[in-house]
Amino acid sequence: MMKTLLAGAIASLMLAGNALAADGAKKDGFRIESEAQFVRDYGDQIEQVGSGVYQIVKGKLAGKTISIGEAGLRYDLSARRAHVDTAAKSGKAEAASNAIIRRLEGVQARYDELRAASTGEASTRQAGSGSFTCRYSSPFTKALIWYSGYASIDATTELYLDRGDGTLNRYYARASANAYGWVNAPFNVPASISLVADAYAQNVKTGQVISQTVPGVLSASASTGYLYSGPVFYHNINASAAVSGVGNCFGYVSIADSITPPF
Numbered sequence: 001m002m003k004t005l006l007a008g009a010i011a012s013l014m015l016a017g018n019a020l021a022a023d024g025a026k027k028d029g030f031r032i033e034s035e036a037q038f039v040r041d042y043g044d045q046i047e048q049v050g051s052g053v054y055q056i057v058k059g060k061l062a063g064k065t066i067s068i069g070e071a072g073l074r075y076d077l078s079a080r081r082a083h084v085d086t087a088a089k090s091g092k093a094e095a096a097s098n099a100i101i102r103r104l105e106g107v108q109a110r111y112d113e114l115r116a117a118s119t120g121e122a123s124t125r126q127a128g129s130g131s132f133t134c135r136y137s138s139p140f141t142k143a144l145i146w147y148s149g150y151a152s153i154d155a156t157t158e159l160y161l162d163r164g165d166g167t168l169n170r171y172y173a174r175a176s177a178n179a180y181g182w183v184n185a186p187f188n189v190p191a192s193i194s195l196v197a198d199a200y201a202q203n204v205k206t207g208q209v210i211s212q213t214v215p216g217v218l219s220a221s222a223s224t225g226y227l228y229s230g231p232v233f234y235h236n237i238n239a240s241a242a243v244s245g246v247g248n249c250f251g252y253v254s255i256a257d258s259i260t261p262p263f
Helices: 002-020 035-042 069-086 091-117 121-127
Strands: 030-032 046-050 053-056 065-068 132-137 144-159 173-184 195-203 208-216 219-223 227-229 237-245 249-259
Touching (some): 035 046, 035 053, 035 065, 065 069, 069 091, 069 249, 091 132, 091 195, 091 208, 144 237, 173 249, 195 227, 227 237
Parallel strands (some): 173 237, 195 219
Antiparallel strands (some): 030 144, 046 053, 053 065, 065 249, 132 249, 144 173, 173 195, 173 219, 173 227, 195 208, 208 219, 237 249
8 A cells, every 4th residue: 555655656746747847858867776776777878987976978868977975965066166166157047056055065064964863883884875865763762763765867968959851950959957856754754854856957158047946745856947058159058957865864866967168
């Protein structure tokens, strides 16, 4: 019965995600339950470029960067700070980037909190077992209840206008991002906000930004739809999607993609 209800909830969320991306933004991203699972499932397509950071090097999704866990979070936070320092953008783009940085700093602080709360070998091992680790302390029994979650993320920058001969016009590009997260909470854990989904797309040249941030109890979903670039002689667009833990839950995964000059 529990599995049936959970499956129904996930199906409803997927339908909601489709509604968010009504203009046709794609959903062919990556499901990530843990770093070990990601490496096992996508090992023939990826190359590790840093601790917790992977580049997709094969297939139609080549070029994307995946960040997982605390190490991946540090990489993303550094990249975001550098982006704010160097990229030309509108006030809206700067405000959106600064908001993301503040959220990432909050997620980083929560990893410290999780380490401090996870005493003992078993608890430490449990805390690091998945992309999203959740812990609830029962006020009645004082026992710790551990549970987990996962994310499905996609960010895409691409040429899109067919030239009529089967090739795409290099003067037209677009970006989109989608983030979905789920938590598998036991029946005896009270409902609370557990995840935040972020989707972000930017045209660096014009400063245009489309972003969405959505918190959720057992699930969270965010989508940008499409941001368009063109017709121009070169493109400078990027997209990113992330899911992070809040409340009882800790964790972080993200994906990023870009088209930059001199393309």
